[in-house]
Amino acid sequence: EPEVTQTPSHQVTQMGQEVILRCVPISNHLYFYWYRQILGQKVEFLVSFYNNEISEKSEIFDDQFSVERPDGSNFTLKIRSTKLEDSAMYFCASREGTGEYEQYFGPGTRLTVT
């Protein structure tokens, strides 16, 4: 069964460093998302991406964040200068297309900023 994959599973970085989180969405899906989950809290929307551009972003997704689909399979989230409060699980999700609402989530990357 096709699934969303994410790498790395755990990333430890120092405050102020740049990190790139990688995702491979399900191959025929057209819509891509990043969510985050601070430990013990609910899942929060960060950004949606369609047709090689951001379609919607939350107030969390400030100028420190960027997303990119560098090739036909990868979808990345970059945090330019990490802060302690960026420590969280980051989930990538993908959706097939218009009319199909189901979003499928990857296993997540645990980001720890020290």
Added chain:
Amino acid sequence: QQQVKQSPQSLIVQKGGISIINCAYENTAFDYFPWYQQFPGKGPALLIAIRPDVSEKKEGRFTISFNKSAKQFSLHIMDSQPGDSATYFCAARISGGYNKLIFGAGTRLAVHP
């Protein structure tokens, strides 16, 4: 109001019992309501979903009941099993958008043998 309120925060059920988790919303623009199951250290897995034109959807032991007038929906897990022990999130999608999901706070379910 883009919130989904979920209760209870935690739930303990005996094996074979019925687990019931409730969610409520205010925004009438929500048009799709999925439930996700999350095990520790894993991503949310889509469990079952409903659209507001139906009042109930059943898949195996899992049933969503939807009350459009009350703006409430709930997940029922029949014959709960220890393997169902996980955190459950309800969510909602805003119509006309790019399918951003708004999640509830989650319910930690423990099914005791």
